[in-house]
Structure formats: structure tokens, C-alpha cells
Amino acid sequence: MSENRSSNNDLILKVEDLVLYFRTTKGVVQAVDHVDFELGKHRAVVIIGESGCGKSSLAKAILRLLPRNVDTYTGRVYLDGQEIMGLDEETFRMQIRWVKMSLVPQAAMNALNPVLRVSDQVAEALLIHYPDVSKREAIEQVREMFRYVGVPDTFLHRYPFELSGGMRQRVAIAMAMITRPPLIILDEPTSALDVLTQANIMNVLKQIKWETGTSYILITHDVATSSELADDVAVMYAGQVVEMSDAASFFQEPLHPYAKMLMAAVPKLRGDQELEFIPGQPPSLLNPPKGCRFAERCPHRMPQCRFEPPMFQVGDRKVRCWLYESEADGIYGTRPMSTAQQVQA
């Protein structure tokens, strides 16, 4: 079943069985729990989930930006066909991070160094990864990149506090773009911004994608705004990806009960539909329930939900829910087979 598609040339990123657990005083937090997903070249995948579902941890796991309290960190990540989990830290730093993929961190506008001019900060990434680039050339490239993301030339040598939130966000995007990586991970790039600024930043990101073919992983809790960029959608719940679909089918009709309820909770500007909320709370990742993690809050709960559902392949879409067992074409991913067979037995 698990054919090795990592060699597939259409994929920029393929993540197999990625696990990231953290050690805390209360126990082990299973932030990213056996996640499989893939992303095509020149495409954008949106990872939607509520706070605490592990979506930011997934980004950190892919980029290997890890805190010190890591308990388990395993799996395989293929970037452009190259397995990168096996690389040592120095190689990863020099050849992968910011060269092949970069990050626009959460609240990036506040993540800039307050005592460095923005030009120097953005140039730094270039100078570190390409030692043969001179300082002057680097600043020239920064100027070009600023023009590209819509930061006026006159802001080049200013300090972050002199810029508005939207401008700082653009600087953070320029910083991720400066080495022209084929993949950029955006962690909540617009959530702290005003609506007009948000729309502006989304326009910039779209233009970059159309013109340079950059792939994105967009991590957000804002379902409505995520549709601005999405080619594919992955929904995360309690450390697991529970649904993966193309954007058109997803926004038309999500499959997983959690995704359905999440969509019903999104306020629409016009129209008469009543908003629904999801009763209860997500489970603790310290000791997540066995079986389906959403079962407790799910209106379609059945006896089978005691067992962990595998990722069912339904057409081109994948969903981790027993409801789709009968119509599934197969099972996606590497790990969940065993649990599925266990149930069949």
C-alpha cells in the first residue's frame, strides 16, 4: 500500500509518519502524532486547526526549529525528493533551512529585532547562507525584495518600531523570501492584522505564488481567510491530521464531522444561516483518548469510534473517520494500517 512516492517529481514536500512529542512536568505532550501529508509543487496547503491542536508544532517539526524539551522526534520528511530528517544539524542549517524552506513566524511583526535596521535583518539571512554575496549586493537584493512585497524604498534603513504592523509583516515576508526558497511556511501570517491589511498581505502572497511558483504551507485558525490562498486543505485536530482535501471540494463540503462543525462556526458576512458551535473541548494532548479523538464531541459517534480510525482515501480526498469506511478506496499513509486490521480481526 505505501508505495514510495517521495521520488515523485510533482511533490515539493512529503511528510511520513512525523512524530513530535514534548516532555513537560506533567508528562509527554503528543503535539504532532503520526502525521502524513504531501504538498505539490507550486501549490499551497492550508493547515487549519484550533489553538493547541499541534499545527504550529507541525511547522516547527518540518523546519526542525525545536525547543529543548523534545521527547520524541521521528518520521521522514522529503523535501523536493531529498530525505531531510537524517541530515545533521549543521547540514540542515546550511542547506535546508532558509535555503530550501523558510518560515514567517507567528506574530512575525513582533518577531523583528528592535535594535537592528530592517535592511540589515533581512540581509542577514542572505549573508549567512551565501557567504560569497557582499554586504552591498545583499542590501541591493533586500531593496528589490522590499519593492516586491510592497515596502517603500524609504523604509529600507528604518527600525521596526518606525513601521506599521502591516509593513513589519511585509518585512517578515521579505525575510523569508530573500533566499528565494521553493517552500515557505507561514504561521498565522495575518491573524494580528486589520482586515484591509490582511487582504493586502494575502494579495502579496498570492502574487508571489503566481509569479515565482513558491509553495506555501499556511497555518491558521481562520477558515475564511485561509480560502484566500488554499489549493489544498488539511484539518488538524488534537495532534492528528483528520482530513485532507482540495480546497474546492473542502469549502463546498468538508467530510470529517469536526471539519463540518468548524465550517458551520465560521461567521459569514451575509446570508441567514445560524452559527453553530462545537460543544465541549479538545482532548488534552498529555493523554489523548484511544480511538477517535473527536468521538467525545461528535454527533455521529458510533461504537466503532473506540478504535482509532485510519486515514481513509475517498476519491482524491483523505479523511480520518469511520463514517467513510464503506465508501473508501483504500487507506492512506504508512502507520494506521495496523489499527485498521486490528479492528477487522
Added chain:
Amino acid sequence: MAVQTQTYAEPTATPTSGEPLLSVRNLRVWYELKKWGFGHAGYVRAVDNVSFDLARGEAIAIVGESGCGKSSLMKAILGLVRPYDGEILFEGRDIFAGGRAGLRWYRSQVGYVQQDPFGALPPFMSIRRILEEPLILGGVKNRQERLKRIREVLEEVKLSPPEDFLNKFPHMLSGGQQQRVVIARAMIRRPKLLVADEPVSMLDASVRVEILKLLRQIQSDYNLAVIYITHDLSTVRYFSERIFVMYAGKIIEKAETDELLWHPRHPYTVALLNAISDPDASNAHKLREVPPGEPPSLVHPPPGCRFHPRCKAILRGQCDVNEPPEFEPRPEHRVACWLYEQGDRVPPGYEEQA
């Protein structure tokens, strides 16, 4: 620089009969800028000539981007900053006229729901102490009485059974529960007016709806007047009856909620509405139209209409010179924009919804 004395805004007619609960008259909240610590260097005109009435039991939304003055307006309404000019009448009385005692009484009539629930709750106080404090300050001497009211209010915000929460600390609660405690604290002295500053913007989508529904229910159960301050036009529909749109210190458009969402008139409101995405896969294939530039400085606001440097419908010689008065192109729909001098029309760049 001469203070603009022209007053355009006539007080809006009260939608319900009787005296309004809160009446804001030509309010100006200006902050003085000092040079070298003492020389006068101008004013930040955060709120400039704002007037509106709020009826008992009415929910309004004030919508605007950061820096538009909505927080200063809110602070003035809460009695936290003194206005530079104008007055705020609560049940016909100027809230600043009664000195400290007057303000104290006024604050017992007004509840405040903060934006970030975790930041708003003291981390070292139990829920019970958090809720008890306003009662003690309000002079409720009997301990049993206080406890009874705390239980009551926890039930009101659906934190039941109250016993499960009384002795917990804020960090033990989820974001939604924390926001309920904040609402309970605002409600504990049975106010007549609730000021909610972005009450759901820090919450997850699924919890957001829960809190909005709760606020709406409390509002109708207790006939509360609510001022809902937000930058997110997509949530106001579920909550408020009227919307005021603020830009650069002024209210530029006032209308009932559906009227404003379906028939926006001010070019800025149109831009705001056009910038909001509904979840739809086709969004990814088109760019959104956004007005160029950023909101103006509130120290030296542009002459004429403050939106004119970014407006694509600008009437040269008019918008950049004269400040627009409020026109009423449609019944109960006021807009400060020269486009409507001759009556109603569909604003450029907007597809009128059927």
C-alpha cells in the same frame, strides 16, 4: 492651530421612544503632545466630534481598524479618559459632572468585557475572589449575599455548576471559560450598559460563536445596552442592531446592521466589506481590491474628508477641501460622504446585493 468649531453631526434620532440610556454629544478625545516635556506640540485627535445615542437594551457595534479611535471612544465612555470637549450623558447626567462619587456610581452601571481574557484576569486570584471584589467595592457587606450573587452570575454565563469554578484560578480554565468569567465579572453588579472590546477576537472559531451567542442571550435576558467594539465586520451581524463605522477619529457611517451590510454607502465601508473573505475556494484565484496607503496621522489629519487620499471615488475640489457633513441617502442611514449630496446612488466599486 485653530480648533474646528463647525459641528455637523446632529444627534441621531433615538430608535426607540424615551430618553436614551447613553448619549454622546460632540465628543472629542484629544491627547496633547508635549515637546521637551512641557512645550505644546499639537494634539492627537483620536476621537473628533462624535455624537450618537444609545437606547436601553440596544446593541450597537463600533467598527474600525486599529488606530481609528475606537478604543479612545470606549475609554471615554467608560470614564477612563476625560474628553477634550463634548459630553457623555448617562441617563441624562454628565458622567464627569459628579466628581469621583459620580464616576463611581456610573461605573457600577457599566460593565466592561476586555479583549484578552487571560490578560484581563489576575492570575493569582481565584474565580471567587475575582468576582467578589466588585461586590465588596460596591458595598455588599454580607458574605452570603455576595456568594449568592456570584453563584447566580456564574449560572448566567453557563459556568455550571458554579462550585466547580469558584476555587479555580484563571490558568485552569480554557479560553472560552476565561472569557465567560470576564463576562460574569462585567455582569456581577447588574449593569445597564455593557462595553465589549473585541470580546471574541482572541478565541478559536468554535468558541467564538459560543461567546457571541451567550452575549446576545444575556443582552436580551437583561435588556442590556451593549457597545460592541470590533474590527471584524463578519461577526457584528450576529450581535448588534446598528453599526457605526469609524475612520480616523470620526464616525463616517451609521446604519442598521443589515442595511449597512447590504447597502454600504461610504467608500471606506465598501472597502472594508470587500476585504472580508467568506470561505470559498474561488478566493484563491483573484486578488482583492484594497485602497492604497494607510490611515492618516491623527496629529495632522488631511483636510476635507479624512479618507480622500485613499478614496477612488474622490471628487476633486470638494472632498480634499471641505469636510463632508452627514447625509441621509437612505432612511435611517447616515453617511459622511460628498457622493450623497445629491441623494442616493450605488457607490463605485460596489456590486449592490440583491
